[in-house]
Amino acid sequence: MEKYLNTLRAEGYKITGNRKEVLQILLDNRKPLTLKDIHRLCANIDFATIYRMINVFVDLGIVYEVKLLEKQIHYELMDADDHHHHIICKNCGKIARIDLCVVNTAKKLTDFQITNHTLEFKGLCPQCKK
Amino acid sequence: MEKYLNTLRAEGYKITGNRKEVLQILLDNRKPLTLKDIHRLCANIDFATIYRMINVFVDLGIVYEVKLLEKQIHYELMDADDHHHHIICKNCGKIARIDLCVVNTAKKLTDFQITNHTLEFKGLCPQCKK
DNA sequence: CTGGTTGCAAACTCTTTGCAATCCT
DNA sequence: AGGATTGCAAAGAGTTTGCAACCAG
Numbered sequence: 001m002e003k004y005l006n007t008l009r010a011e012g013y014k015i016t017g018n019r020k021e022v023l024q025i026l027l028d029n030r031k032p033l034t035l036k037d038i039h040r041l042c043a044n045i046d047f048a049t050i051y052r053m054i055n056v057f058v059d060l061g062i063v064y065e066v067k068l069l070e071k072q073i074h075y076e077l078m079d080a081d082d083h084h085h086h087i088i089c090k091n092c093g094k095i096a097r098i099d100l101c102v103v104n105t106a107k108k109l110t111d112f113q114i115t116n117h118t119l120e121f122k123g124l125c126p127q128c129k130k
Numbered sequence: 131m132e133k134y135l136n137t138l139r140a141e142g143y144k145i146t147g148n149r150k151e152v153l154q155i156l157l158d159n160r161k162p163l164t165l166k167d168i169h170r171l172c173a174n175i176d177f178a179t180i181y182r183m184i185n186v187f188v189d190l191g192i193v194y195e196v197k198l199l200e201k202q203i204h205y206e207l208m209d210a211d212d213h214h215h216h217i218i219c220k221n222c223g224k225i226a227r228i229d230l231c232v233v234n235t236a237k238k239l240t241d242f243q244i245t246n247h248t249l250e251f252k253g254l255c256p257q258c259k260k
Numbered sequence: 261c262t263g264g265t266t267g268c269a270a271a272c273t274c275t276t277t278g279c280a281a282t283c284c285t
Numbered sequence: 286a287g288g289a290t291t292g293c294a295a296a297g298a299g300t301t302t303g304c305a306a307c308c309a310g
Contacts, residue, residue, distance in 0.1 A: 012264090013264080013265095014263095014264060014265070014308085014309050014310070015309075015310095016264090016265065016266085016308075016309070017308095017309095018265080018266075019265090035299090035300090036299090045266085045267095046266065046267045046268075047267095048266080048267070048268080048269095048300095048301080048302085049265075049266050049267070051300075051301075052265085052266085052301090052302095053265090053266095067197065067199060067248075069197060069246050069247075069248055071275095071298095071299085072299080087236070087240055087242050087244070089242065090245065090246075096240065096242070098236055098239060098240060099239075100232060100235060100236060100239060102230060102232050102249070103251070105230060106217070106228055106230055106251055109228060109229075109230060110217055110226065110228060110251075111255070111256040112217050112219065112226070112251070112253040112254060112255050112256065112259070113253045113254040113259040114217070114251050114252070114253040115220065115252060115253045115254070116199050116220075116251070116252040116253070117199075117249075117250065117251045117252065118197075118199055118248060118249070118250050118251075119232070119247075119248070119249045120247065120248050121233070121236055121240075121242070121244050121246070121247045121248075122244070122245060122246040122247065123242040123243045123244040123245045123246070124242060124243040124245070125241070125242050126241040126242070129242070129243040142289090143289080143290095144283080144284050144285070144288095144289060144290070145284075145285095146283070146284070146289090146290065146291085147283090148290080148291075149290090165274090165275090166274090175291085175292090176291065176292045176293075177292095178275095178276080178277085178291080178292070178293080178294095179290075179291050179292070181275075181276075182276090182277095182290085182291085183290090183291095201273095201274085201300095202274080
């Protein structure tokens with residue numbers, strides 16, 4: 001938590017009760033959440049506030065966008081030492097992580113300068129596929 | 131074209147002027163297009179018609195959804211023998227293809243039954259990165 | 261104090277649907 | 286003829302913004 005608060009301070013943002021509450025939710029739920037999910041977990045905070053807060057967090061690199069094979073974007077706390085991707089169950093919605101990435105291979109294959117990438121899977125989890 | 135019309139016939143759908151026009155657009159533009167893009171290329175057809183038509187095409191496997199790192203879904207003609215992914219330039223919007231995929235590796239790594247996957251990149255193309 | 265932050269309401273954008281008229285087969 | 290398809294209009298759903306009141310430093 002302190003690490004993230006320091007980032008906010010360093011960039012001139014204030015430490016508010018709302019921000020601490022949302023950060024705690026992200027710390028307690030280390031998996032991709034939608035804005036709706038977050039709002040459900042702290043219904044006392046206005047949706048627009050969460051919307052703007054998460055965008056600040058994305059700008060500061062506190063959270064990152066996870067584009068699962070779903071309509072809405074999910075957000076997850078950033079941890080540079082733990083780069084991973086996900087798989088979501090189309091039946092129960094469970095999200096598991098996959099430690100697999102090919103961004104370095106892609107960098108060699110293309111003349112583009114790659115800045116973002118997404119690698120996500122969807123299917124049926126062990127329980128639901130039975 | 132005939133191949134796709136046969137799929138439509140086989141599933142009991144009718145061959146209309148609109149459907150042939152949109153299929154021709156997809157054949158002429160073999161790259162991911164948004165509904166808006168398609169509508170721009172045939173402004174005479176109503177947006178709702180394109181919306182419903184593309185969804186039929188997706189159901190029949192005539193086109194597939196490409197979830198680039200953009201808000202809107204793109205659609206591209208399906209070709210089972212040519213599985214590939216994409217990279218989009220964040221500056222000029224150009225979309226290039228990348229012949230790289232790890233869905234088989236992912237299948238070995240997880241207990242899920244994988245049915246969909248996405249692997250997309252974003253960055254600066256050779257021209258824009260200069 | 262003072263500017264960043266928040267809640268509320270409303271504007272926007274994109275997606276989806278109902279229905280009557282029209283088009284394939 | 287008869288059901289699928291289409292255009293039009295409007296409803297939904299999610300995203301984004303303006304503004305005045307409020308709060309952290």
